[in-house]
Amino acid sequence: MIVLHHLEHSRSQRVLWLLEELGLRYEIRRYARNKQTMLAPPELRQVHPLGKSPVITDGSITVAESGAIVEYLLDTHGQGALRPAPGTAERRRFTYWLHFAEGTAMPPLLMQLVFDQIRRAKVPFFIKPVVKGIADKVGTAFIRPNIESQLRFMDDELSQRPWFAGAEFSAADIQMSFPLEAAAARAGLDDRFPKLQDWLERIHARPAYARALAAGGPYEILG
CATH class of the missing domain: 1.20.1050.10 (Glutathione S-transferase Yfyf (Class Pi); Chain A, domain 2)
Incomplete structure (x- = not known):
């Protein structure tokens, strides 16, 4: 199961959108920003050492960075969708x-x-x-x-x-x-x-x- 570690008001929203466009099954784990600093909470460091969002887990695999997540999801679960043919x-x-x-x-x-x-x-x-x-x-x-x-x-x-x-x-x-x-x-x-x-x-x-x-x-x- 793909898990999106979703920080409110963040780049992870577009990963969520990609998951919906691909029609994939996923789970959301939500994280709230610190009200004073507006930074991500320390709990995200348990998922990835930098403690930033977006990050996904897919079984034993952890992928961070928006572009890397997009490429991973298209490579692994995309079945040719939402990406033009190679060499074009x-x-x-x-x-x-x-x-x-x-x-x-x-x-x-x-x-x-x-x-x-x-x-x-x-x-x-x-x-x-x-x-x-x-x-x-x-x-x-x-x-x-x-x-x-x-x-x-x-x-x-x-x-x-x-x-x-x-x-x-x-x-x-x-x-x-x-x-x-x-x-x-x-x-x-x-x-x-x-x-x-x-x-x-x-x-x-x-x-x-x-x-x-x-x-x-x-x-x-x-x-």
Whole structure:
């Protein structure tokens, strides 16, 4: 039996969605975030040494990292679903976006989260302008331009095909859901990016996405 160790409001939601899309039997073990730090509880370290989510167990096998979990589930239980055929342009795009999601899209979004928290941090009033000034400068000079450049790139890509890998929905779209939901929540994914907005509407309309939300409980992008 596949067990998803599911941390609330986290990347594990898209693994749950993948399980629903594949129609697999699974069990959810739920973990709540620490209310002060918003970090995962120490109990997750009993599953994986880093104590982070997502992580799955499948019998004696433990797999962590979103992309690795996606590949494991497709290799082991996918029966050819949600992944283009090897050697095709679609498969190459699939692999690219599967890794782009965490390797390229998420770092500036995480930096924005960190600097937003720095901007809101309680500090002595006389250094507040300095802290805010540094955070604003980093955001203006580096973070925002990187996020907007990536959003333009992704929007352009989706103007050429309906899904990230090609004409068919794939697990690459599932993997891309978290950074684009984060961008919509934090980074102003607005009318400048109509293809991305349309893509988000289409993934949210999928029955398996709705089932995953019902199974996983509350899900919102933190920050």
